[in-house]
Every structure is written in C-alpha cells, then in structure tokens.
Amino acid sequence: MIQSHLRRLVGSHAVAGYGFLLPWLIGFFFLAVGPSLISLYLAFTDFDLLTSPEWVGMANFERILTADAKFMASMRVTFMFVILSVPLKLALALIVAVALNKGLGGLSIYRAIFYLPSLLGASVAIAILWRQLFSGDGLVNMALEPFGIIGPSWISNPNYSLWTLVALSVWQFGAPMIIFLAGLRQIPADLYEAASLDGAGPWRQFRRITVPMITPVIFFNLIIQTIDAFKSFTPSFVISGGTGGPINSTLFYTLYLYQEAFGFFRMGYASALAWILLIIIAVFTALSFLSSRYWVHYDE
Amino acid sequence: MNDRSLWRIAIHAALIASSVLMLYPLLWMMAASVRPEAEIFSSGSLWPSDWSFQAYSRGWTLLGVGFGTFFSNSFIIAALSVAGNLFSCSLAAFAFARLEFPGKRIWFALMLVTLMLPSQVTLIPQYAMFFNLGWVNTFLPLVVPKFLAADAFFIFLMVQFFRGLPKELDEAAIMDGCSPWGIYWRILLPLSTPVLATAAIFTFIWTWDDFFAPLVYLSDIRNFTVTLGLRSFVDAAGESDWGAMFAMSILSLLPVMIFFLLFQKMLIEGIATTGMKR
Numbered sequence: 001m002i003q004s005h006l007r008r009l010v011g012s013h014a015v016a017g018y019g020f021l022l023p024w025l026i027g028f029f030f031l032a033v034g035p036s037l038i039s040l041y042l043a044f045t046d047f048d049l050l051t052s053p054e055w056v057g058m059a060n061f062e063r064i065l066t067a068d069a070k071f072m073a074s075m076r077v078t079f080m081f082v083i084l085s086v087p088l089k090l091a092l093a094l095i096v097a098v099a100l101n102k103g104l105g106g107l108s109i110y111r112a113i114f115y116l117p118s119l120l121g122a123s124v125a126i127a128i129l130w131r132q133l134f135s136g137d138g139l140v141n142m143a144l145e146p147f148g149i150i151g152p153s154w155i156s157n158p159n160y161s162l163w164t165l166v167a168l169s170v171w172q173f174g175a176p177m178i179i180f181l182a183g184l185r186q187i188p189a190d191l192y193e194a195a196s197l198d199g200a201g202p203w204r205q206f207r208r209i210t211v212p213m214i215t216p217v218i219f220f221n222l223i224i225q226t227i228d229a230f231k232s233f234t235p236s237f238v239i240s241g242g243t244g245g246p247i248n249s250t251l252f253y254t255l256y257l258y259q260e261a262f263g264f265f266r267m268g269y270a271s272a273l274a275w276i277l278l279i280i281i282a283v284f285t286a287l288s289f290l291s292s293r294y295w296v297h298y299d300e
Numbered sequence: 301m302n303d304r305s306l307w308r309i310a311i312h313a314a315l316i317a318s319s320v321l322m323l324y325p326l327l328w329m330m331a332a333s334v335r336p337e338a339e340i341f342s343s344g345s346l347w348p349s350d351w352s353f354q355a356y357s358r359g360w361t362l363l364g365v366g367f368g369t370f371f372s373n374s375f376i377i378a379a380l381s382v383a384g385n386l387f388s389c390s391l392a393a394f395a396f397a398r399l400e401f402p403g404k405r406i407w408f409a410l411m412l413v414t415l416m417l418p419s420q421v422t423l424i425p426q427y428a429m430f431f432n433l434g435w436v437n438t439f440l441p442l443v444v445p446k447f448l449a450a451d452a453f454f455i456f457l458m459v460q461f462f463r464g465l466p467k468e469l470d471e472a473a474i475m476d477g478c479s480p481w482g483i484y485w486r487i488l489l490p491l492s493t494p495v496l497a498t499a500a501i502f503t504f505i506w507t508w509d510d511f512f513a514p515l516v517y518l519s520d521i522r523n524f525t526v527t528l529g530l531r532s533f534v535d536a537a538g539e540s541d542w543g544a545m546f547a548m549s550i551l552s553l554l555p556v557m558i559f560f561l562l563f564q565k566m567l568i569e570g571i572a573t574t575g576m577k578r
Contacts, residue, residue, distance in 0.1 A: 013399045013400065013401060013480050014401040014402060016395075016399055016401075016479075016480040016481075017395050017399040017400070017401025017404065018395075018401060020391045020392065020394055020395035020399065020480070020484070021391070021392055021395045021396075021407065022391075023387075023388040023391060023392065023447060023448050023449055024388060024389075024391070024392035024411070024448065024449035024452075024455065025407075026448050027388070027445065027448025027449050027450050028410065028411070028414065030429075030448070031422065031426060031445055031448060031450050032414045032417060032422060032450075034425070035421075035422035035423075035424075035425035035426050035429070036417065036421055036422055036425075038425035038428075039421050039422060039423075039424055039425050042424060042425065049427075049428060049431060096315075096318070099311050099314070099315060100315070102308075102311065104308055104311060104312060104315075106312075106315075108565075110315055110319060111568060112560075112564050112568070113319045113322060113323060114318075114319070114322060115564075115567075115568060115571075116322075116323070116326075116560060117322060117326075119505065119556060119560055119567070120326070120553055120556060120557075122509055122511075123509045123511075123527065123552065123553065123556070124509075124511055124527045124530040124531055124549075124552070125530060125548075125549035125550070125552045125553050126549075126553075128530060128534060128545055128546075128549050129325055129326075129329050129546070129549065131534075132329075132332075132340075132542060132546075133325055137341045138341075139325065139328060139344055142341075142342075142343075142344045143344060171322065175571055178568055178571045178572050179571065179572060181572065182572035182573070227418075231418055231419075231420070233511070233512055234511045234512065237511070237515075238511075238531060238534065241534065241535070254420060257420060258512075258515075258516075261423070261424055261427075262516060267424050267427075267428070270424055271424050271425075273420075274418070274420040274421045274423065274424065275421065277418055277420055277421075278417075278418055278420075278421050281416075281418060285416075
C-alpha cells in the first residue's frame, strides 16, 4: 500500500521530467531533427551558403548517379575499403580473442597491448606515422630490403594506396577483440568439456561451439565496424593530403563529401551525397538484420 | 614436455610476436623523434645511436604559432566537452531512468534513433546555422552541442547504469521530502562515479583526437587544435622534417597515452560492456 503510494509519488513528476530533459530536447530539435529536415530540403537545391538555396528538383541526384565520375570512384574506394578491412579486422579480432581466452596467463597485458592501437589509431599522429611507414624509403621497405625486395612507395602507388588504409584499420582490431572476449567468457565451460569427452578436437570445438555461441557478438561487431568504416575520414584525408589521391585511389566517400561542401561550397550537392550515405547505411543495417535470423543464434 | 604445454608455448610465442609487431611502429616513431635526422630513413632499430631533443624544440615553433597554443586550445575544448557531456547526458539519463512522465517512451525511442543518424546528414545545416550565428572560427560549435547532449551515446550508457541502482533509494529520499533534483544531485550522482568517469575519459579522448569538427569549424591558426596543428605541419614541413613531425605527433599522443596507462582497466571494461567502437 505504502509502496504503491510511494511509487506514484516518485512517478508523478511530469514537470520535473521535462525539466531534466530540457537540454537534450533543445539539442534534439536544433541539432538533430531540424538539421535533418533542412538537409533533406537542401539535397534538392543549389546552395552556396551565402545566397539562399535554389530549388533544382532531382538534378543533384541525377548528376550524382549518372554523370559524376568522382562519385563513382569514391563509391568504389569506400566499398573496397569496407569489404577488405571489416572481415580482416573481425577475423583477426576473433582469432586473438580465442587464443587469449585459453587461460594462458598474461591476459591483461596482451589485452592492453592489442587494445592500444584502437585507442590511438584514429588520430592525425598515427596517420602521419603511416605516411612514413609506407613511403618509398619508409620503415616497411627498410624491413623488406634484407629479403631482397625493393618495395614501391606504397602510398603514392594507386595499386597499393588503399591497402595501406586497410592495414591501418586492421591494426586497430583491439576494440572488437575486447568485445569478442567478453562474449567468449559467457560460453559455459561444460559445453567444451562435453565436446572433448566426445573426442572433438580444438578446430571442431571452435566451429561447433565457439562460433555458433558468439554469433550475436559477431553480428554486433559487424554492424558497428561496417558503419564506422563507411564513415571513416581522417586517415584518408591525412595520408592523401586532403586530395584522396593518387588518382582518387583513397577518395573515401566522406572525403569527397567534404571536398564538395567545404572545398567548392556546393552544399546542396553535398547534402544529396549525405542522404545517399544515410540510405546506404540504412540498407546495409536492414539487410544485416534480415539475414541475422539465418545465422545469428540467440539463447531462447 | 607434453603436447599441451608445447601448445601453450606456441600460442604465447605467437602472441608475443604479434604484440611486438603491433607496437613496433609506435616505439620506432618515439625513437625517430630523438635520433639524428639522417638516421630516420636508414635505421629500423628502436635504439637511436645518438639522443637529441632538437626535433622537439624545432617542431614546437615551426608554424609561427607555437604548439603551446594548440595544446591549450585542445585542452580547453576537451575540458568543456567533458563538462558538457557529464552535465547534459546525466540530466537526460536521470529523467529516462528514474522519472515517470507522459511521452517518456517515445522520447527514449527517438533518442535511440539519433544514435543511428550519421553526422554527415546534419553537418551542412548545422554549419549554416553556426555560420549565421557568427560562431564559425570559435570554439562554440565544438562545445555547445555537448551541453545539449548531442553525444546521445552517453545518455544511453548512463541510463543503463542508473537503472542498476536500487529504486528504494529514491523512495526513501522522497519520504524524507527530497525533490527530484535532490535525488539526482545528492543520491544518484555520488553513486555513479564509475559511469561518470567512463563517460569523462571517453569524451576527453574522442574530443582530443577529433579532426573533422575542428577542420570544418576552425580556420584561424591561433584557434587550431593539436590535430589541426599537426595537419598544417604536414603541409608546411612536407616530407622534409620528419623528426619534428614525429616529435609533435608523440606529444599529441601523450595525453591519451597517460589516460590509457592510468585508466586502462576502466577503458577496457567500458568497451566490453557497452560495445564502443574504439
């Protein structure tokens, strides 16, 4: 009786509720909803920031999808980057997590070392380091020299430049690895004991127990890392000096969007590009969720 | 020696080898920042033949405006961002986790939707708005959104934590005549130092490392953050002064490294429990 009375008292704070929510509500309307609607409108206009937007209908989208070679280049680069970096990064994260989960000792030290690049990797400093590592006379080629390999300048060769960015992304496998480790700990040990009594070797245990049991974590990491890869900006900007070169080979989608918006002040066009990015991310997320019922196993 | 311990040794060897491979570039950059310039492109060793901190003093002033200015700008922006996120996100999280009011579920759902919204979509209207307010080339566009809980991720993080605290606390406080503000300020916040610390550390690191927002909003070199300073450095020094460039890069990583060494456990737990991407 007293309990329910109290609960009603606690629960009768409509004014207080909105009071506490006020800063977020202001932000929600002025930084999220409002700008999203305006951005959608701008996507159908010519807008250079200084004069008022001019309605052009579907013209921006038509040009993007039919007559914009740089858009096509940036799409190709971005999709290549996502398709190469995300699976490699997640595979490495999973392998190392499984190795660390064997209870070998030294877990916290290894975990810290492998996590450090994730924490630093998005910084400009690391992008600068990467420029040196993969330059013609950089550390990578220094390391290859004793084997008689004279490496090219990886960052200024359009055949390899994207790979240096993939390497930078894979180097940061630590964060998904920690999430995998947390997932692996949830798997009951008796599953493995029963399997080894049945004579299942490590590989079989990995395939039949570990992988199915952590599909929810794989799913989660896949979505987070893919969205993040689509939105990646800093490394391609710093390593290519803001150009996306050589020959657009590192022109990430967000870099192209930035060039259009703040290099040429084609803000309407850039808004259209932003909505295409949103659609791509939304379609990817929707497809992932649709496919998940065929391969992600949740505990009932 | 049996199979099992051989296997363990093999795994340890592989893990140690990959740890070395992971850290080598970082350690080599540190060595490169203090070794003679000529050695940077000829030595892969981690031990300089000769130590000199000249690259640091050269780099510090190379752009005319010293790196001291960039560091204090970055610190101001990061500190204000931490204050803003802790203040606004904890207020919203308290409302979502502890108060009942009409429309709460809808607002909570909308808050989750904003988590999915790519920042590129709101970028241009936000820029136009800040431009018209005359805020471009000030710290305001970088800091004010934090006071309006624009990093909704931290609201979510705090809601999860607040929900774990016993509701009886609120009820007892109400019996004693405590207002919602009193519950928030005197009871919940003091019990929430773990989640507040996690939010503060991640906010600091992400703001410190942020490149895109400063690139878009700051144009006067005296307002530059460390990340922008480093970028201009690449343009100014080009491929000519790697020593100085590495020296400043190391300095720029220092605050994050210190946080890492001090709060490593908290950072890793934060990632493991919430699935943050980095």
